[in-house]
Amino acid sequence: MTNQTGPGGDVRLTGIAKTYGAFTAVHPLDLTVPQGSFFALLGASGCGKTTTLRMIAGLEEPSAGTVFLGDQDVTALPPYKRPVNTVFQSYALFPHLDIFENVAFGLRRRGLKSVKKQVEEMLELVQLGEQARKKPHQLSGGQQQRVAVARALINHPKVLLLDEPLGALDLKLRRQMQLELKRIQTEVGITFIHVTHDQEEAMTMADTVAVMNGGRVEQLGAPTDLYENPRTTFVANFLGTSNFIEAEVDSRSGEEIVLKAGGGKLVLPEARCSAPTATGGKVLVGVRPEKISLSHADDAGEIPEGRNRITGRIADSSFIGVSTQYVVDSPVCSDFEVYAQNIDRDPRLVPGAEVVLHWNPAHTFGLDAAQDADAGVEEAA
Numbered sequence: 001m002t003n004q005t006g007p008g009g010d011v012r013l014t015g016i017a018k019t020y021g022a023f024t025a026v027h028p029l030d031l032t033v034p035q036g037s038f039f040a041l042l043g044a045s046g047c048g049k050t051t052t053l054r055m056i057a058g059l060e061e062p063s064a065g066t067v068f069l070g071d072q073d074v075t076a077l078p079p080y081k082r083p084v085n086t087v088f089q090s091y092a093l094f095p096h097l098d099i100f101e102n103v104a105f106g107l108r109r110r111g112l113k114s115v116k117k118q119v120e121e122m123l124e125l126v127q128l129g130e131q132a133r134k135k136p137h138q139l140s141g142g143q144q145q146r147v148a149v150a151r152a153l154i155n156h157p158k159v160l161l162l163d164e165p166l167g168a169l170d171l172k173l174r175r176q177m178q179l180e181l182k183r184i185q186t187e188v189g190i191t192f193i194h195v196t197h198d199q200e201e202a203m204t205m206a207d208t209v210a211v212m213n214g215g216r217v218e219q220l221g222a223p224t225d226l227y228e229n230p231r232t233t234f235v236a237n238f239l240g241t242s243n244f245i246e247a248e249v250d251s252r253s254g255e256e257i258v259l260k261a262g263g264g265k266l267v268l269p270e271a272r273c274s275a276p277t278a279t280g281g282k283v284l285v286g287v288r289p290e291k292i293s294l295s296h297a298d299d300a301g302e303i304p305e306g307r308n309r310i311t312g313r314i315a316d317s318s319f320i321g322v323s324t325q326y327v328v329d330s331p332v333c334s335d336f337e338v339y340a341q342n343i344d345r346d347p348r349l350v351p352g353a354e355v356v357l358h359w360n361p362a363h364t365f366g367l368d369a370a371q372d373a374d375a376g377v378e379e380a381a
């Protein structure tokens with residue numbers, strides 16, 4: 001894409017904040033979105049995603065802080081002077097114009113006469129070349145969404161802001177459009193900042209995800225990093241499911257921390273613990289449901305040495321095709337979730353069965369026990 005509309009570079013927010021009267025929608029926020037990256041702002045309803053996006057677009061005036069685009073301070077610039085375009089959930093296409101003219105709109109407004117080549121290229125990019133002469137109502141929701149993306153991209157923005165752009169689509173179409181948007185972003189190479197409350201969507205599409213909670217970014221990182229190394233219970237529960245055991249620091253052996261939980265011991269790599277680790281201190285020991293193996297208590301002797309293990313009784317099991325999801329009642333945690341891939345099902349693993357849950361200590365993470373272990377559970381549901 002050509003460099004027509006001012007400087008590119010990283011989007012940099014420094015101390016950006018928004019208050020409405022006594023209410024703080026966005027607490028002072030420092031955030032850098034690298035040029036050319038696919039960045040997601042993820043969080044539950046009301047956490048300040050749209051407000052943050054609108055401050056980047058210039059549609060909302062920050063109460064404090066600065067918005068940089070590359071080296072340029074754009075905080076005081078009106079939206080139309082920023083090299084930024086926004087795609088909203090409601091595509092707001094012009095119903096009386098055909099697809100070609102909808103996409104051409106930005107060029108015509110700038111007084112360009114020969115728009116054909118650019119519009120055709122853009123329609124090609126979003127794979128709607130065949131639909132150019134249709135009206136918006138003759139297209140599917142996903143196709144209309146792509147028109148909205150093409151209409152924004154034709155202005156050659158340096159940054160495309162997307163506010164829940166797939167919110168109105170059904171699940172299957174959403175999945176398709178996630179891949180489609182990712183492809184388009186890779187092809188045009190500009191920065192996309194995508195707002196969503198759907199954790200799977202954020203993880204599928206984005207290079208970097210910022211998890212927002214109550215007007216703050218709780219954690220920022222690559223999807224795998226956030227999932228494997230959550231630093232708060234909110235992030236651990238909002239992205240997927242986590243099990244927590246309250247444990248007490250017992251001792252240390254090399255790079256590992258040994259903890260007491262119930263009558264037993266659990267091992268946690270020190271590098272994966274974000275809680276203070278003084279002996280006697282409390283730690284929330286976390287483990288993801290798919291990391292855990294389930295053995296019938298009669299087979300406990302066959303479990304390899306060196307694995308973390310706890311005992312329990314199956315309270316509930318649901319077969320969902322690719323996996324079976326168990327809820328296990330254990331002395332150290334009343335509703336431990338275990339996802340077992342559906343390979344060879346052990347017919348003894350039914351509600352009421354006494355079991356041993358065991359996992360590789362490397363898959364354990366440790367969080368500060370002062371937090372609410374259930375933070376983010378409701379929001380993610």
Ligand SMILES: Nc1ncnc2c1ncn2[C@@H]1O[C@H](COP(=O)(O)OP(=O)(O)OP(=O)(O)O)[C@@H](O)[C@H]1O
Binds near residue numbers: 020
């Ligand atoms: N103009 C306004 N006046 C007062 N409060 C506002 C205003 N705009 C937003 N808010 C409040 O600021 C908070 C953040 O709103 P925002 O729209 O950024 O949330 P969001 O994360 O985009 O949520 P959603 O997922 O529901 O779109 C909300 O509590 C909202 O009620």
Ligand SMILES: [Mg+2]
Binds near residue numbers: 049050051
């Ligand atoms: Mg919003």
